Amino acid sequence: MRNLVVLSKLVLATLLAMSLVACGGSEKTEATAKADKKIEVINWKMVTTWPKNFPGLGTGAEALAKNITKMSGGRLNVKVYAAGELVPPLEVFDAVSRGTAEMGHGASYYWKGKMPAAQFFTTVPFGLTAQELNSWIYYGGGLALWEELYAPFNLVPMLAGNPGVQMGGWFNKEINSLDDFKGLKMRMPGLGGEVLKKVGATPVNLPGSEIFTALQTGAIDATEWVGPYNDLAFGLYKAAKYYYYPGWHEPGSGIEAIFNKDAFNALPEDLQAIVRAAAQQANQDMLNEFTARNNAALITLVNDHNVILKKFPKDLLAALKKASEETLIEVAAQDPKSQKVYDSFRAFLDSVSEWHEVSERAYINARVGG
Amino acid sequence: MRNLVVLSKLVLATLLAMSLVACGGSEKTEATAKADKKIEVINWKMVTTWPKNFPGLGTGAEALAKNITKMSGGRLNVKVYAAGELVPPLEVFDAVSRGTAEMGHGASYYWKGKMPAAQFFTTVPFGLTAQELNSWIYYGGGLALWEELYAPFNLVPMLAGNPGVQMGGWFNKEINSLDDFKGLKMRMPGLGGEVLKKVGATPVNLPGSEIFTALQTGAIDATEWVGPYNDLAFGLYKAAKYYYYPGWHEPGSGIEAIFNKDAFNALPEDLQAIVRAAAQQANQDMLNEFTARNNAALITLVNDHNVILKKFPKDLLAALKKASEETLIEVAAQDPKSQKVYDSFRAFLDSVSEWHEVSERAYINARVGG
Numbered sequence: 201m202r203n204l205v206v207l208s209k210l211v212l213a214t215l216l217a218m219s220l221v222a223c224g225g226s227e228k229t230e231a232t233a234k235a236d237k238k239i240e241v242i243n244w245k246m247v248t249t250w251p252k253n254f255p256g257l258g259t260g261a262e263a264l265a266k267n268i269t270k271m272s273g274g275r276l277n278v279k280v281y282a283a284g285e286l287v288p289p290l291e292v293f294d295a296v297s298r299g300t301a302e303m304g305h306g307a308s309y310y311w312k313g314k315m316p317a318a319q320f321f322t323t324v325p326f327g328l329t330a331q332e333l334n335s336w337i338y339y340g341g342g343l344a345l346w347e348e349l350y351a352p353f354n355l356v357p358m359l360a361g362n363p364g365v366q367m368g369g370w371f372n373k374e375i376n377s378l379d380d381f382k383g384l385k386m387r388m389p390g391l392g393g394e395v396l397k398k399v400g401a402t403p404v405n406l407p408g409s410e411i412f413t414a415l416q417t418g419a420i421d422a423t424e425w426v427g428p429y430n431d432l433a434f435g436l437y438k439a440a441k442y443y444y445y446p447g448w449h450e451p452g453s454g455i456e457a458i459f460n461k462d463a464f465n466a467l468p469e470d471l472q473a474i475v476r477a478a479a480q481q482a483n484q485d486m487l488n489e490f491t492a493r494n495n496a497a498l499i500t501l502v503n504d505h506n507v508i509l510k511k512f513p514k515d516l517l518a519a520l521k522k523a524s525e526e527t528l529i530e531v532a533a534q535d536p537k538s539q540k541v542y543d544s545f546r547a548f549l550d551s552v553s554e555w556h557e558v559s560e561r562a563y564i565n566a567r568v569g570g
Numbered sequence: 571m572r573n574l575v576v577l578s579k580l581v582l583a584t585l586l587a588m589s590l591v592a593c594g595g596s597e598k599t600e601a602t603a604k605a606d607k608k609i610e611v612i613n614w615k616m617v618t619t620w621p622k623n624f625p626g627l628g629t630g631a632e633a634l635a636k637n638i639t640k641m642s643g644g645r646l647n648v649k650v651y652a653a654g655e656l657v658p659p660l661e662v663f664d665a666v667s668r669g670t671a672e673m674g675h676g677a678s679y680y681w682k683g684k685m686p687a688a689q690f691f692t693t694v695p696f697g698l699t700a701q702e703l704n705s706w707i708y709y710g711g712g713l714a715l716w717e718e719l720y721a722p723f724n725l726v727p728m729l730a731g732n733p734g735v736q737m738g739g740w741f742n743k744e745i746n747s748l749d750d751f752k753g754l755k756m757r758m759p760g761l762g763g764e765v766l767k768k769v770g771a772t773p774v775n776l777p778g779s780e781i782f783t784a785l786q787t788g789a790i791d792a793t794e795w796v797g798p799y800n801d802l803a804f805g806l807y808k809a810a811k812y813y814y815y816p817g818w819h820e821p822g823s824g825i826e827a828i829f830n831k832d833a834f835n836a837l838p839e840d841l842q843a844i845v846r847a848a849a850q851q852a853n854q855d856m857l858n859e860f861t862a863r864n865n866a867a868l869i870t871l872v873n874d875h876n877v878i879l880k881k882f883p884k885d886l887l888a889a890l891k892k893a894s895e896e897t898l899i900e901v902a903a904q905d906p907k908s909q910k911v912y913d914s915f916r917a918f919l920d921s922v923s924e925w926h927e928v929s930e931r932a933y934i935n936a937r938v939g940g
Contacts, residue, residue, distance in 0.1 A: 468643070474847075480847075560930075563818070
């Protein structure tokens, strides 16, 4: 039945094309192409770890899907499912792995239970900024290691977004020294949470949806989230009044797009290239958006919602940095893959930090007269 | 004659498709599509301001062309011409404007003679870093202003690369204070050159090909170029021994791709989207490459070529910053378009600098214990 429909469309298109050609028109090929496109359409599902239309992250996933569809002229249609619509947020990895969806959008550190090494591809405390992470992935050997790590799960990973340097978090008391972190119950997932433990705080792992109530009821004393643009939308200022910087624990979180390997490999070369370019476009686009919108959101938080902006004291940052370095070495020692990824990450971090001493850091300090 | 060939290809393809459909195969549409693609090919020329295969910049233009061709499945083929191959480097703008080539690759500040406002879209002394420039262009209103500025020339501009924060330049004497800049003959184009004048130096404008000899013979005392990765390839260490940072004059130079408006508008929507995504991919890719490769190049310069790495003194940087601010206000006052662009640029710079006080700057200083 389906083949018959296809056949009739092709015949129709060809007859139309032939008649146009007979008239010497150039629309001929367009007509045929359109008919072909109708037949060639590939429909993909993208499952995400984000709530529907979540600013920056969820909307970034939507934009990525739309761009793939647009660039492919409708040959590859991607439909986005928010967290829970098709699968729960933390089942995105498995769903794409087994092909329930062809594509996923989330962050690699969510899968640390499967492989600790995955955490390095999102973000690392006192690690790489967004620009540095992009550079490690695409020119520092990072992508090959990431692909190798995901290959046994039948997955192809790509970077697809970055919110930039995060804020240090929301607190209900002032943090004046390392002592104020002792016993503090703070929501912080991933490597940052491990670091908190080392300095005497109690990391709590909560999904985004539960943070607000936990903070308001005092079940937790503090939480990190993303940055002003997201945090304002999330309403966290209603539950805490001190807003700290810098976000030492997530200096540039790489958002990932993952693809079922069979589905990706089945695409023709042009669609594979389109998917890769769309992911890179999304990657840059999210950072552009957060960079442009964070300051206005921060001003709103401070001026309209009476949030008090504070910087972490130096001794605390120094202790967190020391604890971070110990944590990374411990994570690396857990298995050979983690060690391999850490070694590459570490070498790149050292080199790019050295470079930024004479470029980014020297420049942005000079810009403010520092 | 041509129509007949088209016709026979179409008929052949359709017959093939029909026979495959009859067998229930899915290869049918691919065969038709291939035949169509052969007919629909669009050939574009890209003229550039760079020497052939010039590291980072010229190779970035080549990669952009290849990506467009690949993503379009060969429907849009772009052939790259290095500076002088089709038109001289500084005629790229006019050549694309009149349609001699459909596409160009260079930097907007080369066209300041036509419109001073163009300079803001490349880079500004003490202005935006690469990340900040991307953010202004795509989320701060920059792109609309740039498009408005180029529209009378029948051109569509896009960002297509960025080498990041440049180095401060090559010198044959130490720079210990502002006094050492007095009377200094330094190669520096664009706004940076205007700033040099204000602090008593003599800016010299030389094309890249003449810099080396001028520096070696003493015709100039100093020069800026790009950064270690480029400067090493350029051999500048053979003509000067002091290498200064930070590059206050070019903190993140936006490389531009320009398109003949008629040629761009004639593309179907999917190819327009492909071109836009390819430009954004190229934009990120160049920054990734320079960020990853600059440090190794700098180490080679210092260790193998005995280059002495130095930081500009604070009083000099402060004087240059003051002179830069005066220069920008003067440029803006030249015409209403420049004023409009400057106002947008300035507001964005102030806002994003404020944000980076609590994000990028706070973080990268904390990372080194500062």
